[in-house]
Amino acid sequence: MPPQKQVANLGDIARALGVSVATVSNALSGKGRVSASLIPRVREMADRMGYVPSLAGRALRTGRTGVLGLVLPDIANPLFPQIAQAIEFAASSAGYGILIGDSRGDSSVQTEAIHRLVERGVDGLVVVPRRGTRISESDCPVAVIDSPSTPGNTVSADHWQGGALIGAHLAAFGHRRVLLLGNNPASAVQNDRLAGMRDALSGHAETETLWIEPLEAERGVGSVLGLADYAARGFTAIAAVSDLHALRAFTELHRAGFRVPEDVSVTGFDDFSWSGVITPALTTVRADMQRIAAIAVSSLVRVIEGRDNVDEDGLVVSTEAARVPMQLIARQTSGPVRRASPEDNDKTE
Template identity: 35%
Template sequence: MSTLKDVARQAGVSIATVSHVLNNSKAVSPGVRRRVLAAVKAVDYRRNRVARSLRTGQSYTLGLIVPDLTNPFFPELAQAVENRARALGYALLLIDASSNPQTELAGLQLLAEHGVDGVIWIPISDQLPDDLPFPVVVVDRPLANVDGVYADHHQGGVLLAQYAHKLGHRRVGLLLGPQSLASARLRREGFWQAANGKLEIVWEQEVPFSLHLPTPALELFSSQAVSLIVSASDVVAIAALRALDEAGISVPEEVSLLGFDDIPWASLVRPALSTVRQPLATMGERAVAKLLERIQNPEQVISQEVFEVELVERHSAHSLKRSRS
């Protein structure tokens, strides 16, 4: 690869001058500028970001840590983040933590070594390690003392409960997300709060955000009759769907099902999932914007942005009212 030196030699100027025309960091005469640009083409020069990083302390690289790419919730987010970052001149280092908090920490460490300017983090751990040498903005799962962008999980819970009530359900079961995650806690709280007096929560079961339901959850389906199962996320809803199907229980005729997230698959599955939508791509883009703001201005007060959620009605939940009347 050719360097500034090569360009300089080719153009018959000093390397400083070349640098200045490339960065517009100083006035340079049109004649020289033209020569330099020509030389750049001639030797096929590409700036060496490594050297630049070393000198300036900026790497123009961001980090992204996701818990598990295999969970269809994350790719959409990741894509938005990557595209936005690249549009703004940043490359993106990806860490997939494989649902392992250890890995996640190691990832943070790795990103530090690589000198990223900042990282976007969808955490599994419930707190930020201290003395990180870069700013971070957390996405999806609220954490204290960090910039964050989240959906309004609490409101999502409320929406679900209201919808359940509106459909005339009374006895419901809750497939909760990991309660170590603020997002899952908030959804639960929202639901409970809005359910108060109107809905009877017959059982609650904590399950991982995964396509594989633990057997205790499976057993609940048959043991205690509920007319509606509301699940922690679309993925677990879909897992439940499959389990119910295998158990010969039909949705929504025998039991209704509600999801959360509105991942693309929610509308692809049969019956299509009624769920609550969060603006994933927007959140991803906003996260990188926020991170860059923080990088520009490290002293600004930390803030959280919460995005509105929206109920989307499809066909996995059934109204009891009509069938009763």
């Protein structure tokens, strides 16, 4: 049994107005040749009958569904809400819907998730790749977010510049010894961030880098990082590569009797949702997700609608391979270095 029609379709409008379906279609889309007087009548009748175009019918005919797939390495990632919200906004502003595909951290699941989305007929994909994911595979347009490694089809936050922002911030506060806190030495993103910090600090402060993951591999997960020692050695600032690690640094320092930011400044990265709520609120740097999403979606839409240049792999080529600047959020965990009472602790001046 074919489904009984719920709402008005083009045929109903055409019948009510005594014209043909094609005319109604043309009138509504403004494409063919329709008399100027008829257009408002069609519009009004469509409104009155509560017409909503059948996306299925249109999709079948045009081959386009008006849906974009959003592929994420792991929805549980705390950065994801920002991305998802921005993408959803950008897409729906452009008249597209967002179908989500989660790969739950498994990169083999990721290609499978991509396949499912493609089979569902998405017009394009926005992919946030997991380290070491092969994307192309399919012949549908793809925009990649935040994988600075694959050039040409990518839009990402300018991690280097973000790091430089932090570096300059700390330099301006007069810090002379800054500990850089990374997690995984293999992460391109983290190295970009750290490189930006080092560059902005060079000439102002000496830096040292501590990697958490290798250290935990040795001493056990969740072990003390020994930040108190660094503070005792005269480091007055700790710049972490993520808010998560900044919080960890903050608590560890605090526990060891150092005050933030009076004794040691601490900075993070990414501005997670809680970063402004804690006391003291975390100084951090955030990506302009709205803009990143807008660029990703619009370049995708350009390819989908106008036939833009697409290389043989279906990857978007013409995209301004953008690096979107990040923004410093100076809050309470960073401040000027205080040398009031060096003898408070056993630091040597």
